[in-house]
Amino acid sequence: MSLILTTAIEKGGTGKTTTVVNLAALMAAEGKRVLVVDMDQQANTTYMLTQHKKAENFYKGHGLVNMFMNFDLGGMDLAPYIHPTNVEGVHIIPSTAQTPRAVHQLDLLADEYKMKNYTFLIHCLANINDDYDYIVIDTPPARDNLTISALFCADEVLIPVRCDNFSLEGFETTLAMILDLETREDVKIDILGVVLTQVERTAAVNLVRQMFEENPEYxxxxxxxGIRKGSAVPESTIAAVPVVRYAKKSNPSVDYMQLWNEIKQRLAKKEADE
Structure with missing residues (x-):
C-alpha cells in the first residue's frame, strides 16, 4: 500500500515543488515506485519532471482535472491520467492549463454525489494504492479545495518553510487549516516534519530556526x-532536472539527500511505535 506524502504550505516560493521533485527522484533511485500528483495550477512540478510546459497542452484531456471530470465512485481506471516522466521509476498525474477548473469540478461532484468536495481525491488514489510505494502530492499555495483534498488523503504532511517572516505566517495558517480539517472530519493528520529552505548564514535564518527550536510543539x-540556498537550484529549474541529478555535489543536492535519510528514519520510528 502506498504512503501518501502531501507537501503543503499556504505560501508561495517556499520550495514545495523543488522538494517534491527531488524527494521523488531520491525515492526512485532506491528502486521505489513513485507517483507524483501535481495539483498546482502553475504546473511547475509537471515541467520539472517531464519538460512539458502547460502552454504546450501536451497532457490536454489527460491531466488532473480530467481525472475528476471522469470520476466514478464505483471504481475507475486512472491509466489515462498517469504518465511516465524523465526520471525512471517516477510517474505523474500532471497539472495542465485546465487545472484551474478543478476546484469547480470538485464542487460539481459534491452536488452529484452529496459528498464533501475535498473527499474525491482519496477515492481516486484508492484505485492505485497498491501500484506505488510512495504517492507525493504537490499543492497550490492556497487554502482551496485542492490543498484540502491533498491534506485529507495524506498519511504524512511535509511543510517546507522559507526562512522569512511571511513563510512563518504561512506555516501557522497551514497548521490552522490542518487543525480545522481534523476537527471537521474527526481524523488525525500527521505532520511528518518541517524543513527550512533557502538557508543561509544570516541572522534572519538563525532567528527563524531559534523560533522553531524554542517552541516545544514546533x-x-x-x-x-535545512536546504541551503545555492545557484544549482535555479540552474536545475531552467534545465528541468531535479537538482539531485543535475548537480549531485552541490549544497542543495547534498541537503536533499540528508533530508531523505532523515525522513526515512522518522517514518521507520513511527512505524516501530505503532
Whole structure:
C-alpha cells in the first residue's frame, strides 16, 4: 500500500515543488515506485519532471482535472491520467492549463454525489494504492479545495518553510487549516516534519530556526536538515532536472539527500511505535 506524502504550505516560493521533485527522484533511485500528483495550477512540478510546459497542452484531456471530470465512485481506471516522466521509476498525474477548473469540478461532484468536495481525491488514489510505494502530492499555495483534498488523503504532511517572516505566517495558517480539517472530519493528520529552505548564514535564518527550536510543539517536527540556498537550484529549474541529478555535489543536492535519510528514519520510528 502506498504512503501518501502531501507537501503543503499556504505560501508561495517556499520550495514545495523543488522538494517534491527531488524527494521523488531520491525515492526512485532506491528502486521505489513513485507517483507524483501535481495539483498546482502553475504546473511547475509537471515541467520539472517531464519538460512539458502547460502552454504546450501536451497532457490536454489527460491531466488532473480530467481525472475528476471522469470520476466514478464505483471504481475507475486512472491509466489515462498517469504518465511516465524523465526520471525512471517516477510517474505523474500532471497539472495542465485546465487545472484551474478543478476546484469547480470538485464542487460539481459534491452536488452529484452529496459528498464533501475535498473527499474525491482519496477515492481516486484508492484505485492505485497498491501500484506505488510512495504517492507525493504537490499543492497550490492556497487554502482551496485542492490543498484540502491533498491534506485529507495524506498519511504524512511535509511543510517546507522559507526562512522569512511571511513563510512563518504561512506555516501557522497551514497548521490552522490542518487543525480545522481534523476537527471537521474527526481524523488525525500527521505532520511528518518541517524543513527550512533557502538557508543561509544570516541572522534572519538563525532567528527563524531559534523560533522553531524554542517552541516545544514546533521543535518536535523540525528536521535537523535545512536546504541551503545555492545557484544549482535555479540552474536545475531552467534545465528541468531535479537538482539531485543535475548537480549531485552541490549544497542543495547534498541537503536533499540528508533530508531523505532523515525522513526515512522518522517514518521507520513511527512505524516501530505503532
Amino acid at each position: 521543535a518536535s517536527v523540525l528536521f535537523k536538515t
